Every structure is written in structure tokens, then in C-alpha cells.
Amino acid sequence: MPRSLILILGDQLSHGLASLRQAPDEAVIALCEVAEEGRYVPHHPQKIAMMFSAMRHFADELRERGWHVHYSPLDDPANAQELLGEAERLADCYGCDEIHATRPGEWRLWQAMVARQSAPRPWRLHEDDRFFTTPDDFASWARGRRTLRLEHFYREWRRRTGLLMEDTQPAGGRWNLDHDNREPLPDGLAPATPPRHRQDATTRAVLTLVADHFGDHFGSLEGFHWPVTRGQALNDLSHFVEALLPDFGRYQDAISDEAPFLFHSRLSAALNLGLLSPREVCEAVEAAYYRGEAPLNSTEGFIRQILGWREYVRGLYWTRMPGYKRGNALEAQGGLPACYWTGNTELRCLRRAIEMTRDNAYAHHIQRLMVTGNFALLCDVAPAALCDWYLAVYADACEWVELPNTLGMVLHADGGLMGSKPYCASGKYIDRMSDHCRHCRFDPRQVTGPQACPLNSLYWHFLERHADTLRHNPRMRVIYASLARMSDAKRTAMREQAQAFLAGLETEPPYGRGEHRDGYGQAPGSAP
Numbered sequence: 168m169p170r171s172l173i174l175i176l177g178d179q180l181s182h183g184l185a186s187l188r189q190a191p192d193e194a195v196i197a198l199c200e201v202a203e204e205g206r207y208v209p210h211h212p213q214k215i216a217m218m219f220s221a222m223r224h225f226a227d228e229l230r231e232r233g234w235h236v237h238y239s240p241l242d243d244p245a246n247a248q249e250l251l252g253e254a255e256r257l258a259d260c261y262g263c264d265e266i267h268a269t270r271p272g273e274w275r276l277w278q279a280m281v282a283r284q285s286a287p288r289p290w291r292l293h294e295d296d297r298f299f300t301t302p303d304d305f306a307s308w309a310r311g312r313r314t315l316r317l318e319h320f321y322r323e324w325r326r327r328t329g330l331l332m333e334d335t336q337p338a339g340g341r342w343n344l345d346h347d348n349r350e351p352l353p354d355g356l357a358p359a360t361p362p363r364h365r366q367d368a369t370t371r372a373v374l375t376l377v378a379d380h381f382g383d384h385f386g387s388l389e390g391f392h393w394p395v396t397r398g399q400a401l402n403d404l405s406h407f408v409e410a411l412l413p414d415f416g417r418y419q420d421a422i423s424d425e426a427p428f429l430f431h432s433r434l435s436a437a438l439n440l441g442l443l444s445p446r447e448v449c450e451a452v453e454a455a456y457y458r459g460e461a462p463l464n465s466t467e468g469f470i471r472q473i474l475g476w477r478e479y480v481r482g483l484y485w486t487r488m489p490g491y492k493r494g495n496a497l498e499a500q501g502g503l504p505a506c507y508w509t510g511n512t513e514l515r516c517l518r519r520a521i522e523m524t525r526d527n528a529y530a531h532h533i534q535r536l537m538v539t540g541n542f543a544l545l546c547d548v549a550p551a552a553l554c555d556w557y558l559a560v561y562a563d564a565c566e567w568v569e570l571p572n573t574l575g576m577v578l579h580a581d582g583g584l585m586g587s588k589p590y591c592a593s594g595k596y597i598d599r600m601s602d603h604c605r606h607c608r609f610d611p612r613q614v615t616g617p618q619a620c621p622l623n624s625l626y627w628h629f630l631e632r633h634a635d636t637l638r639h640n641p642r643m644r645v646i647y648a649s650l651a652r653m654s655d656a657k658r659t660a661m662r663e664q665a666q667a668f669l670a671g672l673e674t675e676p677p678y679g680r681g682e683h684r685d686g687y688g689q690a691p692g693s694a695p
Contacts, residue, residue, distance in 0.1 A: 169264035171291075172197055174254045177204070177218040178272050178565055180225040181441035182232075185293040186267045195261045196234045198222050200241040202248040202380070208559040211386035212377050213528035217393040217562055220373040221440050224396045227369075237261070241376060251279055258288060270295040272439075272565040274488040298481060299324060299445060299474060305482025315483065315584060318343065321475030330449055330470055331456070331463075338456070339463045343471070344416070347464040351600050352421040358429050359410040363392060364399045385508050385560060386525050393436055393528075393562055400437035404448060407432040408455050416465030420533050422601035424515070427523040431531045432469070435563035438477075445473050472532075480571040483585065494574055495550050496582035497589075497633055502674035503552040507539070514621060515607035516597045517542055528562035533600070535561075540577035541592050545625040546669060547632075550580040588642040591629055594620030615660045621668045628665030631658070 171194040173186050181187075190196070200222065205215050219241070226238045237257055239246050247253040258266055268290060271277055283290040294301055308323060309315050322342050325331060331338040366374070374388055394400040407415075415430040423429055437443045449470050456466035484491065506512040510521040520538040524530045530539070535557070543553045554573045558564045575585035594611035597620075598604040604611045604620075613619035614627070630637065630650055638647045650658070 170194070170262060172254065172258045172261060172263040172266045174199070174250075174266060174268045175225075176250075176269075176271055176276075177222050178439055179269055179295075179441050180221055181297055181444070182228070183297065183444075184269055184441070185296055186269045189293070190234075190267065194235070194267075195257070195263060196226075196229055196236045197239070197254055197257050198226050198236070199239040199246070199250060199253045199257075201239070201246065201250050201253055202241065204250055205241075205381055208555050209384040210381070210558075211524075211528040211560050211562065212381050212384055212388045213386055213391055213393065214562040214564070215381055215384075216370075216373050216377040216388060216391060217395060217436060217528075218440065219377065220370045220395040221442065223369050223373065241380060250276065251283070255288070263288070265289050265291055267291045267293065269293045272567045274484075274492075274566070278489075297441060297444060298478060299328060300478045300482060302482060302485035305478075306486045309482070309486060316587075317475055317479050317585075320479045320482075321471055324474055324478065328446075328449075328474065330453055330474060331467060338467070341467075344464040344467045345471075348416045348418075348468050349420050349600075350417050352418055352423055352426075352429065352602070354602075356414075356418075358414070358426060359406070361392065361428055361433060362399075362402055362406050364394055364402070366391070370395055386528055390526060394442060397442045400434070400440075400442035403432070403434060403437060404443060404451055407434060408451055408461070412452060412455055412461045412465050412469065414465070416462065416468040419468055419531075420600055422516070422531075422533055422538070422597070422603065424519055424602050424606055427527055427529065427531075429531065433529065435477075438473075439563050439565050439568070445477065449473050477568065480575075480585075481567050483571050483575070484567040487584075491574070491581065492554075492570060494581045496580050497547070497578070497636065499547040499549050499578065499580070501547040501549055501552075502676050503548055503556055504542070504546065505673040505675065507556055513608055514542070515609075516601060516603040519603060524560050528560065530561070535572075536577055536590055537592055537596060537600070540573070541590065541596075542622070542625075544578055544589060544591055545622065545629045546672065547629075548578075548674075550574045550578050552675065553578060583640075588640050589637070591626060592622070593626040594622040597622065614657075615664045619664065621665075624661045624664035625668065627658070627661045631662065 171191060173190045173194050173196045175184065175187065175196060175198050200219055223238065226236050229236045239253055239257070247256050254266055265288060268280055270292065280290050280292055284292065308320060325337065325342070374391060378388055394403050411430045411432065418430050421429060434443060434448060438445060438448065452466055452469050455461040456463060506517065507521060510518050510525065512518050516538050520530050520534045554570055557573045558566060558569045571585060575581040576590065579586060579589035594604070598611040609620040610618045611620045611623070614623040627650065630646065634647065637643050
């Protein structure tokens, strides 16, 4: 019988992983820290530390369960520092005849594994069944549809899973309660403080290692707060359900100048690592509703993010790659604003979002979509530039979830496959949903002049530039009607204001299509 090496990746830390479930008793289980995966984009040090610490803790759990585990630390001189190469080196060391792996979270790795299936020492690949759906499920659902809208997908899987269903009808009689979830944060309301997890010797050693090897990356290790064991992740889940879920729905779109987490769960990183399963998280939230401990708008809104959006973007990613990554429907070619790495900008909303990202490897979804994302959209930042940044700086950023959210939802670069219109907004939106503007030198009520919020003129300038593409969109006709009613003098003043701002915006070198990364996630200069 052939001896097997089972490669477990840093986002596959689940004892029920398909390749682990099917592993023979004599298999060697391999977990590998490699420099390539930390550097193909400059990942936030907290993200790297979270993954390495969680991997080391999971390796210890596997040993306690009787598995033969080989762990390759980053500073092992024999480490190949490239994931598949290190796995093959270990297979040589242990005399393994085949290597087993579960579908990774990035197309580039999956394709490299697929190419090795017929090698003399073959790679045996397993589907990742820790999600509600598989790529084949999504492809089957999408077949024959003219549009692939989240709402249709979400309702289908509500029916299939039975979550928040009462017989054949949605709980409360409505599928979507998003209309109830758009309130700004009132003055004086203070969300509960997130749990602080004890850092054991393993985590402390990893923090030192990451500081030594990745200390030049954007982001601070101070205040590291991520769960690195299943027990810590379950503690975060309990905290969310008990302390935050009741107000989550109402304020999920709110933004605060001071509070980075508000009523958000911060569970996405633990879900993506495999420390929690999406089903157990949704069932815990659903149970709180049926116990009368959380309102339906909060419960439905949260389950829609996990059962709906998370599964939807994953399905879209796997069924549309590799071409999806090259999408640039609005032909944006601008470089990433330099302030995304420094935080040096007078726009208070943008500066605080970047500072919170630097400090926490986290910003909630509205900060990403309507602050950093909206600004990049209005400045015509190239998709490759912004996608690399989002993938680098957030602890929960895996390419399967980051790429569709950034390229499709934020930048409308997929031509409307995900969203029926671009999520562009002026400073008025930020003023309505946050308290940033009261601390900012710019006035969201002014469109032109030295005190005017730059988002206002940028917004109208964006609409003018892309009028041929967007003016016939049914959801944008009212906006374009407003633009058409403006005087020529006003439109000229707004255009000149926006152009002057863009001319003075410091950016990285402009991105052409495919110039920075090869379309499959590999950075120039990385190991093959």
C-alpha cells in the first residue's frame, strides 16, 4: 500500500478536512510555513502571525490525536520556502508515494496541484466540503441564468438548508430585511469590547518570528488579538451572539471614527482558517433568534453574509477563474494612492480606515466598500492594484473571497456580473453613516471650493467619465438626470476641482493589465 503525505494548508485547520478524514493511519501530515506565501503580496504581520500560530496549535492537536505530523517552521534551514516544493521535499524524506491535498483558496495553487496529478509521484486532490456549497453546486445553480444575483442564490440555499425557514416560507415572511439595517451609530452608544485572548508561548514565539522576517510589511503587531485555536474562536462566537448580535443588524452599515469593530462579529478570519464552520456559526445565530435573544433583522442580516454572500463569492470565483481576475470593465489604469500604505491624507474617513487597518488587520465591510473602495473607484485605481492591497492588509483576505468582493463589488470591474450598478458615493453618504465629517477639515455639503469634500467632485467626475457605460443602467437614471440638469458652469467647476485633486494625488506607478501580477496570483520575482 502506498505511503501518503497529507498537506494541510494554513486555511484548512479543521479536523474534518476531507483529505484528513480519508487519510490512512500511517500517513504523514505536513504543515509548512514558507516565505513565498508571506511575500507574494506583503501580507499584514498580524495576518501571518495569526496563521502561523493557528497552524502550530493545530499541529499539536493532531499529534495529541495520534497523527504523525511534520511541521516545517519558517526558519528551518532545510525549508524549500515554496509550498508545493516543500511538500515534495518532505515526501522524499519520508518515502511517500503520493501527496494528498484539499482544494486551496487560490486558483494559482489549485492549478499547480492539478498539473501534478499525473506526476510520477501523483498529487491526489480532494474537494473542500467544509462550505455549504461546492463549486459544482454553484455551477449547477448558475447554468442557464442570464444574471447571477446574490438574492436568488441566497433564497435557494435558505430553502436547501432550512435556516430561518418555517415550512416553505422565510421566518417573519420576508427573505431580506436589509432595509432595517441602515442606521448610523447614535452618540453615546458603546459596543462591547472584543475578547482578548491569552498569548501562550507558541503565539509569543510566532510574534517574534514574524517581527523578524516580515517587520517591513504594512501593519503593526501591537495589540494582536486574533483567535489561534478553536477554543478561542468559539469564545469569539459566544461573545458575538450574546453581546453584539442584538444590535448587529441595525448598525451593520454604520462607521465610527473611534470604534473599529462596532457590532461586527470579527469571525471571518476564524471561519476562513477553519477554526469554525459556517454551519455551526449560522446555527448559533439562528438559535439566538428562536430563543428570543436577537431580532430577526440582525439574525437574517448575519446569516445572509455567511450562507449568502460568502458562499456566493466563492462559487463565482471558482467558476469564473482565471478570466475573472483580468476583468477591467471600466478600463481603470490608475496606481494605488500612496496614502493606502501611509495613512497620510486629509480625508478623515480614508485616514481612519487605513489607520484601523494598520492597527488591526481589519476594517468592517462598509469601510472597505464605501471608504477605501469607493475612493479607489472614484480615482480609477486599476483592479490589480487594489486587489493586491486588500489581499495584503486584511487578516480575513483569501483570494477566493477578496477578489470577487474587490474586483466585482467595489470596482464594478466585472461589468455588472455581481452588482447591478457601481457602489459609488459622494461625501454625503459618509456624513450620513459616520461621525468622520465632524472631525474633518472638508465640508461634505460643499462640492467645489477649498473646503469642499473631494469625494463630491470626484463622484460627479466619475459619473461624467463613465456616462457612455453607465447612463443607461436603470438604477442610475435618476442620478444621470440630476447631472443633466446641472448648468454647464457647475459641471465645469466640479470637473476642474476633481481633475486638480487627481493631479495632486500621489500614487504608485500606474498599473496596466497584468503588469503587476500574472493573473493567477503570482508576483514577479516569486519562486515558481
